[in-house]
Amino acid sequence: MHLILVGLSHKTAPIEIRERLTFPAHKQAEALTLLTSGDAIAEAVIVSTCNRTEIYAVASGADEGVDAVIDFMAGYHSLDRHELVRSLYLNHGESVVRHLFRVVASLDSMVIGEAQILGQVKEAYDYALNNDATGKVFNKLFRQSFEVGKRVRTETEIGENAVSISYAAIELAKKVFDTLAGRTILVLGAGKMSELTAKHLVSQGVKSVLVANRTFERAQELAERFNGEAIRYDDLYERMHDADIVISSTAATHYVITKEHVAKSMRGRGGRPLFLIDIAVPRDIEPAVNDLSNVFLYDIDDLSGVVESNLEERMREARRAEVIIEEEFASFARWRESLEVQPTVAAIRARADVIRQAELEKACKRLGNLSEKDLETIDALTCAIVNKMLHGPTQRLKQAAEAKDGYEYIETARHLYGLDDSEGRGHGRLRDLLNRRAKDVAETAGNEMGDSLGC
Amino acid sequence: MAQSAVILFWFATVAYVAATVLYAYFFLSKRASYSWYATFFTGAGFLCHTASIGLRSSAEHGTSLNGPNTLILSAWALVFAYFVVEHLIRMKVYGTLLVPVGLVLMVISQLISVRVGAASPLVENWKIGIHVALIVFANAGFFIAGVGALAYLTQESQLKRHRTSVLFKRLPSLANIDLLVRRAIAFAYPAYSAGLLLGVFRAIETDPPGWWADPRVMLAGLVWGIFATYLVLHYTQRASARTTAWLALAGVLVVSVLAVIARTVPAGFHVFGL
DSSP: OEEEEEEEETTTSOHHHHGGGOOOHHHHHHHHHHHHSSSSEEEEEEEEOSSEEEEEEEESSHHHHHHHHHHHHHHHTTOOHHHHHTTOEEEETHHHHHHHHHHHTTSSSSSTTOSHHHHHHHHHHHHHHHTTOOOHHHHHHHHHHHHHHHHHHHHSOTTTSOOSHHHHHHHHHHHHHSOOTTOEEEEESOOHHHHHHHHHHHHTTOOEEEEEOSSHHHHHHHHHHTTOEEEOGGGHHHHGGGOSEEEEOOOOSSOSBOHHHHHHHHTTSTTOOEEEEEOOSSOSBOGGGGGSTTEEEEEHHHHHHHHHHHHHHHHHHHHHHHHHHHHHHHHHHHHHHTTOHHHHHHHHHHHHHHHHHHHHHHHHHHHOSOOHHHHHHHHHHHHHHHHHHHHHHHHHHHHHHTSTTHHHHHHHHHHHTTGGGSTTOSSOHHHHHHHHHHHHHHHHHHHHHHHHHTO | OHHHHHHHHHHHHHHHHHHHHHHHHHHHHOOHHHHHHHHHHHHHHHHHHHHHHHHHHHHTTSOOOOHHHHHHHHHHHHHHHHHHHHHHHOOTHHHHHHHHHHHHHHHHHHHSOOOOOOOOGGGOSHHHHHHHHHHHHHHHHHHHHHHHHHHHHHHHHHHHTTOOOHHHHHSOOHHHHHHHHHHHHHHHHHHHHHHHHHHHHHHHHHOTTTTTOSHHHHHHHHHHHHHHHHHHHHHTTOSOHHHHHHHHHHHHHHHHHHHHHHHHSOOSSOOOOO
């Protein structure tokens, strides 16, 4: 059983290549069936977003698995294999788990902390699950990855602070008004940036939108898009009195809104604050406006400063997220180790040896004075019996583990030998304690019985 | 019973210490689970605190109105008022600001000495009991308003200076803080007025010509005037939230002066021989 990942993302491939390698929802079933139909791939999940296409797979062999996935990608999209390989990254084993955890935690995203990726990976997993393309390994891995995503979002503030100019403006406006529901915004200038900011503000529940522009027709056009009201440029200062938030983005080369204008419009507002966002260069609003009581002015540099500070904050939170990923990775690694053949064979042998030594000790006590040579002979005898008893099953287990669903044999072997019931595994100290106590009692009872029988 | 009261008092103090630490950690890390534990410890402390006051009162056949007891009652009222505020506004961050104040009052109550003497017959009256209870509750409300006003001015200053510090991110919006301050004063003010009125009645009964010649009465009048101005300015919207926040802060400052300095001035009838 080998975990592999073959993929490309915004970090390794330009949009021209990424757009040719997508697996949209309606093609996922077909793609997953094709991918898992061969012998090489036992389980597969295809994560396909605008920034990445990644195929996670459980393969019987690492190299065969990678080859199968690359062939599939090239064949499915009719691409040249050699050209494709240049844009791909490959991961094996543990690094696949780490990579997936980083992806769902949005540490690998273009904008660190963005929220969509978790939903997109969940969707990809659902497609795979519904098309029988997942098994025990991926069911465990992906479910645990969702836990990672959830923990990162709840235990860190990675997605808390705005990292775009328009969202930073909203965040700041909320620091003044708490909620934007029922507020009035005045958009000055019908540029793209002010439109975008207004759009975000409207999505937050703003009640009415006033639009002012030198060309009244353009103001009407923009106002219509928000079900707002276009106002004449001459009425601007009068109508500013009604506004809670002003977004300014005109092409004027001088200040359009001065301290005097704002001071006038602040009279008779009943203590309502005014939040001004100046995203124009050169600036539209006189900076001295910020000195007025209950007036808050942010220009493009101030907003960029907020965004930068928020990005730094996200980077700090990303370090906390890495700690969570390590914790979850360790937990997954423990689970996965239990499915590995070598540790399982070693554990079976260790258990057998413990039993052999305990029985040997008991037998020696009963036999009394034995010479050194006798002891060596008995020891070798018991070793030979145990080795011969275990040789066949462990060899066959190793062979079976190489097969597509090999971990099922390992799991069965662990169950038959009771390896997961021993100390150190299980669900807690209480259980360990009870197990140890039960074991002590069983051993004591065994001794008493042996003695009483006089064997 | 008195011994149980002392033990419960210290249990309450320890619970408030735990809550303060957890609230601080919540403030820095913003992990909701810490605020839950902090609220739990505050609640546990409050129950112990209430039981302690009750047991002490039973053991001593009433609560004497000395400095430490007033501080203990003030801390109790503050925590009680915090739970009311938390229920109304649902902002856990206020716990970070208010529970430590309650803890400080508890600690100070154990540091100041009590002068034991014969109680003045002036206080042996039902009006005084209600007067003190109302003033203690009102002061708790004013304190909450004061802490809110300070938070408002801090947040406003950060918004003006375009700073986005940890404090900026943790403190609620200006509108929310302003609402808290206004509600706290609106609830505390009637209690304060009623408390003052009862006190004045009792003072006039005792000393008709010179009832007002007492530093605490005079300062209480000033407090009453300041918060009356606050409410008028706020509800008629004649002043900005910033101005009213300064006014609330000034009011709380006078309340503190009244509680500490005026008590130490041996003049007027607020000297009970305690």
